[in-house]
Amino acid sequence: MDRRELLRRLAVAGSAPFLLPPAAHAKTPPNWQQQFLDSATPWKSAFETPADELPLTAATVRGRFPDALTGTLYRIGPAGHDLGGERNHHWFDGDGMAHRFVIDGSKVHHQGRYVATAKRQAETRAGRRLVEGFGTTFPGLEPVNSPDSMNVANINVLYTGGELLALWEGGSATRLDPGTLETLGLKRWRADLAGAPFSAHPRVDPDGTVWNFGVSSSNGLLVLYEIAADGALRRAEALPVKDLPMIHDFAVTPGHLVFLMPPLVYDAQRKAAGASFLDAHVWRPELGMRALVISKKDWRRRQILALPAGFLFHVGNAWEEERSSGTVIHVDYVRSPDASSVFTSTREIMRGRLVRSTPPHLTLASLDLGKGRATQVEWPLEAEFPRMDPRLVGLQHGFVIHASQTRDGLPLWSAVARTEVETGRSQHFSYGPQSLVEEHVFVPDAQGPGWVLGTVFDWGQKKTLLSCFAAEALADGPVAQASLPYALPLGLHGNFVAAT
Template sequence: MDRRKLLRLLATAGAAPLLAPLAHAAGPENWQTEFNAAGAPWKLGFATPPGDLPLTPATVRGRFPDALRGSLYRIGPAGHDLGGERYHHWFDGDGMTQRFLIEGSEVRHQGRYVATAKRTSELRAGHRLTEGFGTIIAGVEPPESPDSINVANTSLLPLSGELLALWEGGSATRLDPRTLDTLGLKTWRADLAGLPFSAHPKVDPDGTVWNFGVGASQGLLVLYELAPDGALRRADAVPVPDLPMVHDFAVTDRHLVFLMPPLVYDAQRKQAGASFLDAHVWRPELGMRVLVVDKKDWKKRQTLALPAGFLFHLGNAWSEEAADGTVIHVDYVRSNTAASVFTTNREVMRARRVRCAEPHLTVATLNLGSGRATQTTLPLEAEFPRIDPRRVGLRHRRVVHATQVAQDRPGFAAIAVTDVESGSSQCFVYGQQAMVEEHVFVPDGAGAGWVLGTVLDFAQKKTVLSCFAADRLGDGPVAQATLPYSLPLGLHGVFVSA
């Protein structure tokens, strides 16, 4: 099948899971009422800001290093309820972008909802008009296309003077990086309009951008290669049998690496009225398939096998030559099952804490010559892994990640830097009344670099931005900026120097 036919099929695949008839809606329980009545103080992280947040100064302790002069952008689900109807999954909320403008001893913050077509039309109507990733809304019409339910709430990519707000199932959304104004959808080529452009692109040290998109119902994986200036170099579709839910991937200097958990889309479930999430089935007999694609020739592909498990995020991958061929090393955050996406991330929408299998930092070795894959799980609870951006696709050792799963609330209590080769780790514990968000690594010339990130202090009802020396994380923050208010818990972010 030629490329254009595959891309047309992928466009159908993007819409088909979402255009199925709605056979039933969510149960009669009122999640908004339950959330409002709950006494859990941490529910603040899942509350809905009533509107945009103007540029506001933070209270700064210490001084942020010169290497951090610039902006930390973060994004996540924030619009969780509308017209008395609350979403039933954290990932469904309308996206809100946060900007922390850092200038030494001064930090200012602004936050704006992404004005997607979905959010604009629903605000005008005063109620939800379409379903979400994990929520069926009674009485709504099926969406016209994936972008009609695009919430632009997962990640951000600075590219060619713009800031792209990314989702899983549709187009990237263009933002002005200074004002956070929404500028419209990004289309690289007419036949790619509306195709999924996923939330975790990888940027090579030379600036080349790689990404993918999942067309679940047709078993098609679309691949993208962009030049450093944002121009499209290549896009094509690759057939993958039993294509699962894939959120992230990794690159080496020569390969694209996809870890594919056995969480597979079932069209019959969707046709019976399930949400897109609930149309997926856990099939552990498939194991964790690993798809390795040659960067230069996407027709050169190899599949390896790891034990069944689930993941959201990868840290990094790199390759070396051995006597029997190429060996790829890749680190990722692994759980035994996918229960978290079905239960933990759903029940927080009514302020309930439900624990599932905890994620752990895991290092896999893929021998392309023998076709054998092995892995080692480190005794470290982990999520949101990030590395030095200069080492993407190259040999690395340090991974920054959240750690220490909290017992009585969702999320993590500490941030860590772990050496994935030796297993040694240093961490800073924020405390039992703080919910740790993703922290990023910011280089500083030839120095050790800095770790920069946010936490929600739900005791103070404030969000705090902290900076650590990457080689002395355990010493605590060298600077902190405390906002006079709290922000909803977000997902991913990126630092852009001034």
């Protein structure tokens, strides 16, 4: 596809689904903010809106963080949930707040700062919501004139080419100052990619090459990116995919890009009738889970294999095995039987309600490209937010670090686990009945087996804790822990950047 055609397709992808006016017949919704305030659930403080920025603050540290952890853990998540007496109707709609935990042995400092997106700035000035979100609509909202007018920059952060990028799902990455978290504006990879979807889950090869994608559901376009280690765009292209679903994550191998596509498909008629972007999607189990495999060298070479219908947010990793029949790709991911969690669980917490959906389980799929056949095994282990050794992206990796263990009466997770993906053998550490676990990451150590680093929200103390574990002795508990004098809103993803 030549540059002119790519520009035309991305221009269509960036505007067509957003130029519809808000539905005039939309009913006045219940006051979710009042429902949240009236809720008696003890964990709801994890989803409160911080009123201000959080200046650089020293944590209380028990133990000493290993030398390999000297550096900064960057994290981000939805934080601005309330405005003008209205509360978002989905956790994923909150204005993004970026965090940095600066670690140096027995010292840890934290800073939190809202990402100054165009959406947040305009709505803060107006004192009310102006445009819809991923899962939220209100009567009287303005038409959305581009994806970036909805961009809340709240899902993940990527450090590449000397830049720190706050990532959303349906629009541009947002540049942040790594030392102050000041918002520096949108990242423009190329003029014709302005506003194009750039996923929150890029994959970084061991040589530093960044691979990413973006989904334009209403136009059936999958945008692919290849970015050099220095941050320079090598190539980008928009590819048509039939029945393109909601895709949140993917995997890479040395030779391929791997997309597991759940049967949650966009319905333009629902969107035209006034549904939110989320509610414009329909569950079509007859499509199954389709595994789309694309050659890294030639994006025109693609293959689709069939798996049983299921839903996923996150992928752990993928690797290739050569057999007599051809290449077999193994990919581990966290699988749910359906998409109820994104429609109910992560929505109802916005009014302080717990609606439990079937938790996802760690699953290992094998894609036999030569035979055109896919199989999978699902381990009886609750899992979410899988992370692995970043040096082994696309290679056989052995284990993942992930959140685990749901508890009665609590949303999300209360433990962190280390699980062998090919056997299901696992060890875990439980933070206790008053804790909500966030994503933990693996940090390599040239002198040993590495470390596990992550945050947990203790709703009993109303504090956020940063913990470090020896990767091979996770069940033994933290070797060091930093306690903030306050609680952070529950967030999503992050990455560690070693000091230089």
